[in-house]
Amino acid sequence: MKILVTGGAGYIGSHTTLALLEAGFEVVVLDNLCNSSDAALHAVEAICGKSALMIRGDVRDRALLDRIFQEHAIDAVLHFAGLKAVGESVRKPLEYYDANVGGSLTLCQAMAAAGVFRLVFSSSATVYGEPEQMPISEHFPTGTPTNPYGQSKLIVENVLRDLCAAEPRWSVALLRYFNPIGAHDSGHLGEDPNGIPNNLVPYISQVAVGSLQELSIFGDDYSTADGTGVRDYIHVVDLADGHLKALQSISQRTGLNIWNLGTGDGYSVMQVLRAFEQASGRPVPYRVMPRRAGDVAESWADPSKAARELGWKATRSLQQMMTDTWRWQSNHPKGYQG
Numbered sequence: 001m002k003i004l005v006t007g008g009a010g011y012i013g014s015h016t017t018l019a020l021l022e023a024g025f026e027v028v029v030l031d032n033l034c035n036s037s038d039a040a041l042h043a044v045e046a047i048c049g050k051s052a053l054m055i056r057g058d059v060r061d062r063a064l065l066d067r068i069f070q071e072h073a074i075d076a077v078l079h080f081a082g083l084k085a086v087g088e089s090v091r092k093p094l095e096y097y098d099a100n101v102g103g104s105l106t107l108c109q110a111m112a113a114a115g116v117f118r119l120v121f122s123s124s125a126t127v128y129g130e131p132e133q134m135p136i137s138e139h140f141p142t143g144t145p146t147n148p149y150g151q152s153k154l155i156v157e158n159v160l161r162d163l164c165a166a167e168p169r170w171s172v173a174l175l176r177y178f179n180p181i182g183a184h185d186s187g188h189l190g191e192d193p194n195g196i197p198n199n200l201v202p203y204i205s206q207v208a209v210g211s212l213q214e215l216s217i218f219g220d221d222y223s224t225a226d227g228t229g230v231r232d233y234i235h236v237v238d239l240a241d242g243h244l245k246a247l248q249s250i251s252q253r254t255g256l257n258i259w260n261l262g263t264g265d266g267y268s269v270m271q272v273l274r275a276f277e278q279a280s281g282r283p284v285p286y287r288v289m290p291r292r293a294g295d296v297a298e299s300w301a302d303p304s305k306a307a308r309e310l311g312w313k314a315t316r317s318l319q320q321m322m323t324d325t326w327r328w329q330s331n332h333p334k335g336y337q338g
């Protein structure tokens with residue numbers, strides 16, 4: 001089977017490309033490299049001895065998509081391409097709606113024209129808003145995301161729902177990721193954010209490696225066990241495996257399917273920090289700061305639907321996530337540049 005992976009040079013896309021190649025799929029990557037470099041795909045090749053075909057281009061370029069579908073017998077599309085920085089999305093809403101919503105619309109139009117109806121979409125737990133209860137199940141209503149990034153994910157989910165209702169040939173997986181972290185255990189494929197990281201774990205690991213001075217903990221007055229925010233951190237390699245299971249499942253059915261991809265366990269910022277210090281053997285200086293606007297106190301998944309329907313379960317522990325993050329960060333203090 002031949003799979004088109006949009007955004008395949010990015011953090012989650014590159015780990016999933018590796019998993020696809022290892023499982024014997026042929027992979028065509030479409031990425032404009034606006035938040036990545038093709039070094040990630042070179043690392044994939046070095047790890048597994050197989051390579052994806054990399055096409056540098058934009059998912060909003062309809063003529064390019066038509067050409068790709070003409071030249072390759074694509075069976076399904078994994079759609080990772082998009083912009084993901086929550087704060088930036090507040091400042092640049094048009095760019096976010098254009099890339100995330102516009103890109104998804106153009107992709108679906110090109111897919112329909114080419115007769116390709118299998119799609120796995122990278123959604124996010126952010127679509128749940130601020131649920132009153134934990135853990136979060138797929139049957140919970142979607143909320144009102146507080147920023148354009150979250151809105152763009154919800155809009156695309158709704159578009160895909162309408163598409164499946166209107167045209168029975170579509171077979172779509174909406175994968176709602178919780179908090180992907182970690183790196184491949186080779187230590188040569190990992191997360192390489194542009195500029196100062198927005199997310200907790202890349203920030204901590206850059207403090208540990210000496211690139212940043214100290215971590216700001218955004219609030220210690222939440223109603224959680226130690227007062228800091230709680231999230232469901234999931235190893236990126238487990239997440240990549242979830243995509244393969246979802247792909248397998250939508251190849252055998254049509255319609256819209258929603259799966260949470262999380263571990264079912266919540267850890268606080270403080271617990272993550274301590275686990276990282278243990279894995280790296282380095283102290284991580286921190287300062288408690290006011291809460292970050294838009295953050296929820298806690299968020300963790302009920303992953304039982306994915307277990308039941310996909311036979312998928314995350315298996316890697318928080319300690320392993322920290323160890324793999326540190327292996328990657330200490331091997332590549334400047335990411336793919338060094």
Ligand code: NAD
Pocket residue numbers: 006007008009010011012013030031032033034035036057058059060079080081082083084099103122123124125177178179180
């Ligand atoms: P990433 O930025 O590392 O990867 C996205 C890739 O898409 C990058 O390689 C980028 O160059 C490419 N890209 C962006 N716009 C493009 C366009 N218009 N045309 C072609 N390529 C384009 O991000 P990631 O963490 O790997 O996330 C992948 C997907 O998962 C995104 O859709 C993101 O919103 C979603 N997601 C991520 C998280 C997370 O915490 N990382 C959580 C939930 C959902």
Ligand code: UFG
Pocket residue numbers: 084086124125126177178179198199200201203215216217218219228229230231269292295
């Ligand atoms: N945090 C800090 N200091 C930092 C960064 C984060 O204390 O420097 C805290 C946050 O307040 C939060 C926790 O660490 O309590 C996790 O924050 P992240 O920024 O790592 O992750 P979020 O849960 O805010 O958001 C992530 C992705 C979003 C996605 C969301 C949904 O960044 O794209 O998960 O699951 F929408």
